Amino acid sequence: MNRYRKVLAGLLAAAGLSLFVATAKADPPAGAPASLKIAVVAFLSGPASGPFGIPARNAADVWIEKINREGGIGGIKVIPVFTDEAGPADKVVTEFRRLALEEKVAAVVGYISSANCLAVAPVADELKELTVFGDCGTARVFEEGKHAYVFRTNAHTVIDSLGAARYLLAMKPDVKTIAGINQDYAWGRDSWEIFQRSMRQLKPGVQVVDVLWPKIFAGDYSTEISKLLVEKPDVVFTSFWGSDLVTFSRQAKARGLVEQSIVLVNNTGSDIKDIPATVLIGSRGPGPIAPPDVEKDPLHQEFIQLYKAKYGLAPNNYIAHGAYHFTQALQGLKVAYESAIKKAGRWPTTEEVAAALAYSTFDSPAGIIQMAIGNGHQAIEPAPFAVIKQDPAIGAHVFTEIRSFPAACVNPPDGMKSLDWIDRGFPGAKC
Amino acid sequence: MHEVLRLERVRVAIQGAEVLRGISFAIPSTGLAALVGRNGAGKTTTLRSVMGLLPLRDGQISLNGEKLGDLPPHRRAALGIGYVPEDRRLIGQLSVADNLLLPAWAQGRTDVKKRLAHVYGIMPEVRALATRKAAQLSGGQQKMVALARALMSATKLLLLDEPFEGLSPGLGEKLAEVICDVQRTGVAVLVAESDTKRVSFVERIYTIERGEITEQIDHR
Amino acid sequence: MSVLLETVGLTRFFGAVCALEELNLCIHEGDMVGIIGSNGSGKTTFLNLVTGYLKPARGCILLAGRDITLLSPRQITRLGVARSFQIPQLYLNLTVMENLLLALAARSGRVGLWARLHRQNWMREGQEILKQFNLDRYGEQRVAELPEGARKLLDIALAVALQPRLLLMDEPTAGVSTQDKFAVMDTLVSTLRGSSITTVFVEHDMDVVRRYSRRALVFDQGRVIADGEPSAVLTDAGVKRAVLGHA
């Protein structure tokens, strides 16, 4: 059955490929380059490479293959330049300059670390290099500055922790005490700030009993868990990811913290097979957790098939959020290029592509993406959350009780800073 | 008469400066010889070279006719060479007995008890110190224990670097007796000393000056 | 003559060994004192205590009436006490001249960070000192390439270059051949005679002490067993036994 389907898909793809190649060859826009070089920057080494970087790179790989199979972008073949994001900011910026000035790539896609996005954004403007961020979360990029050449096709981090608050209240409306355990760095601090401010707005009177800040990749959380066991909060909120999330959730399970308190995680920052069941979790936008409309999206299904065919997948078809985010960036670029070509009637300038991408709406493996805020440079996405459960039928962890909060419910309106929006009681939110 | 120890044109440099400039001499079997010279003449360097602690720039050292080449010190100890450095250098935190037994353990000898009894036989006063920590001993006592320790391995050759330094006259006489006893058990002895008068009991004196043997005096 | 150095009840142990016991000693200004004794008799320990390298268990040290017992080697050196060492303490990777220039810079108190170390007037003075010590041909050589005897001399030259009030030398002729040792001492003594430097030297060799010191001290097992005019002291049978191990 499965093999039959794979063969069929292959045949269909081949047919589509020949069809598209034929049409593309027939009609290259005037002034088009021979090929379109796109840099893909992701962590290929270091602790973030396993949970995010490598899946993101793999996703970009299969998605560019797909785009090329279907005729490329505007009839032009895409050539990816994969590079490693690892290293200090000066190395990352140097590397960005090399890509723009030496490799002369048409666009740069990627960056997982928020710090790197913040560092690269002004340089992209300086070099007039079209840059689409892949996975980083910080809201500061477009809330603290305007960047003509920089876009982010995934939602910023507000949806992760505000979504967590909304999901928590949906699952346990009578929550009284909360505690936080977050990695002591920007993502952890941002996540906790957004979560606790949201909780204060959504359910005034909720009491924060403890906030713990272990150092990132501390490795062992026994002492912190003991403390949480002593304090017995209703909910333990965490923004851990990667090995920290795995270790913490496993120790929490072994120590009975998962039974005593609700453990609420704002991101699927590691393979869910490593996370013990009965944890409330969000996936930083649709994808890993797919609400019904995304589940039905043909691009979503196709992405899973393509990824599985080339890199293999666990029975639950789990793919990291970073992977989805990178396909979103590539889809956004493709759609923007093509609409700019249509509008200009020739190969577009970088500025024309940027103009086309701003305030656009396009389909992606994570569903429909709207570039709705940050002057049209920042996407909004819904916030899907779920509970992890063991599914005996396929013998793997799966997401259950999926609930997705619409984009208009968890994103601030255009032009408003996230924390202001939260503190003012979410004006204009449509839930 | 065969020679236990023979040095031929031995040259040794320390930090680039040549300290031994082609030394040649020999100790006959069961011989008792002294190397006499002032501080810095090269006595200590000679003994250390024989022990294998310094690499030769040139020349040969042989034990019972066998060339020692670049054999490391621990192998030379196993061949039956015992060495008493000038500044004693006992292992302070170990007991006297442990200090004596170290060579036996290191060399994996089976005749430990016999050897220990032999050494105690020659130096009975060391037996009384056996359980004390080496660091607690007086300078003179440490000197005697260091000699006893060297005797544990010295079945063929015993090297003594200024053994009389810091010893009271009485102890010095006692030490000379012990050295003669050792020689009588068939072990060749080489003593480095700065003063000829203190080694009047030896059979042959080599005078060393600026890294060269300048004189040989035979007593008997 | 006034007292330059005085020790009162100076005592020091190494483990259980008493290296120096209740030492009471006066060194007078302008004197030339030779200390003799067998190894381990406490000679070097005495120098190390006076120069602050070791701290005494009991007792105190006075330099021209000032208590220097607890001062560091640097402070004591700044007060005008310089010393040479049994094992020469030199800067192996610098040239002979640079070793000396540092001493001159230190003496002048101008260890600055702008003007060059290789200053004309220092170079000239350095050259002179090297000449006095017969080291002038080694000036531009690295100390690591120097023969042992020359190192010994340089070690002393560095101390002399500081123009101290009190010069302490630890076995100045060790490592020098028999025929050369008197020449070395002659050089030293003639250099020192021109100055008013009070000198204390530790020696192994009776002949050297007899010939060059005006006062001889004999150490044995941490105590002074004889003190006085060298020829008288060194003919004493007890002294001979203590120093040479036989009478």
Place this chain on the structure above:
Amino acid sequence: MGGSLRFIPFLLLGLALITAPFVLSGWVLFLLTVAGAKALAVLGVVLLLRAKLLTFGHALYYAAGAYAAGLGVKYLGLHNGFALIGLAFVAGLGVSALLGLLVIRYRGVYFALLNLAFSMVLYGILLKFYSVTGGTDGLAFPAPTFGLIGLSEASLRAQLYELTLFLGSLLFYLTYRFFASPAGYVLFAIRDNEVRVAYMGISVNAAVYLGYIIAGGLAGVAGVLVGLSVGHITPDLAFWSQSGEFVFVAILGGVGSVFAPVVGSILFEFVRNYAFELSPYTWQMTLGAALLLIIFFLPGGVWSLVGLARTRSGP
């Protein structure tokens, strides 16, 4: 006669360096700017190595300089480049003057790892005081101004390059003078024999302290120059791997001359940027292997290959 002509190669080199922005590509220029700036921090490491003091925490002062300036931008609204550089220099000096009181008492492994520990503490502080330092997200450095000269966007890179070139040259010259001075030689002397230094009446601690502070100040300036060039600073500046990199570059270049750190630094930046592309997975292994080769076969570093270095390690 030879003496009067000796400066000609330097003059030519100087001219070539000054005119580089008109010739070189933007990326190479940027790389040179960063390499030149980092060479200052490496120079500090080399300075300490002259006294046999190996530090695995020099990034502490590098980050201190960068963050002092970054915070100056954020909280004091400073945009004058000279003011920022001054601030960074003072921060480098100040922090090293404070911590120096403790670390100068140590040598060998203690010195190396105490510095490492302190740099990790700063790293922790930068992460921890998120609201002040921006945590791992770091701080932005907008384009600076330089007194009367306004910097246009177009020539910003070239001007930052020239700034780094001139400031770097000045500091290198000052360090060169320091190496040739009595105090500079005392560091050498300490490497060889601390006992004698003390017995010359020279304070070992004061000399090491002075060296430590100078090295801290140099690293502080390096930090702000890199910050200005990159436009963004993160706590990674203080991470141990950054310190390790400085040590690596110092050993790569050699400690024989003040020029060695520059050569080492430029070489390193180029090699790193290409090697990262060739083998992102085994980059550290390449570094490690290179370090082993240098230790066993090229103890004088690349500079000794240049053949310009005198056989002995003078200034």
Place this chain on the structure above:
Amino acid sequence: MRLLLVVLLDGLAYAAWLFLVSAGLTFTYGVLRVLNLAHGNLYALGAYLGATLLLHYAASGSEVAATLGLLLLAAVIIGILAGPLIERVFLRRVYSRDEEVQLLLTFAISLILEDVTKLIWGVTPVVADMPYTSFGSVRLGGISYPWYPFLLVGVALGLAGFLWFVVTHTRLGKVLAAVIADREVSATLGIHVPRVYTFAFTAGAILAALGGALTAPMFSLVPGIGADVLVISFAVIAIGGLGSIGGAAVGSVVVGLARSAAVYFFPELDLFTIYLIMTLVLLFRPQGLFGEIEIRRI
């Protein structure tokens, strides 16, 4: 009162871990006078191999002894493979050179091992937590603790006792004492000093890997776990005095308890506890609690 008990328990568990990871570093330094900067990488290798063996050969209900046996095996394999290699091929060539060259050498080896680990095990987290979850738990102070960390307390105590016994009561320990006190005289007594060095370095490597292997079930393993361990172990042994096993034990307990107390009472200080203690100790006792100052002969 109950809270105090919990703080104590957590502190002891952490102290046990600290001792396990730092014992090897201090032991190697004690004998060779070389601080092995690749210590953390040997720890990581031990952890990865331990986890791999557990995943392959240990069922979830495996007996305690079998599990510990597997972890010990992993440590011994790593130590036997890496120890002699590093010591004989590389370290031996630099004993005569300056201390900083020795540090650089181990730093280079650490860089290489970091990537070797990554090439073998990849970058995705490796999880093998069977012993942690399957050895059951116990209720103490009103909350649930897994047995495993307390097992480690036992192992740490056992190891400390074992090392103490070996060093003070066996011939091997006395030979080690001799080599530590005087390399040269030891050689003249017939001790094969190079072999003792290889042995000591290998033993240190096994201890490092053992620390890692025993930790493997508690953590998930990712690249870079070694670097932190190196800094932490250094802090612990600097507090105790470099080269002193007893010092490492005391340092571990001090840091373990302080850190646990910090998490409970001053969570913001958690990150700095260990460095704070280290700085304080070194300010007043530069050679560490149990270290000795050496005086050079002049």
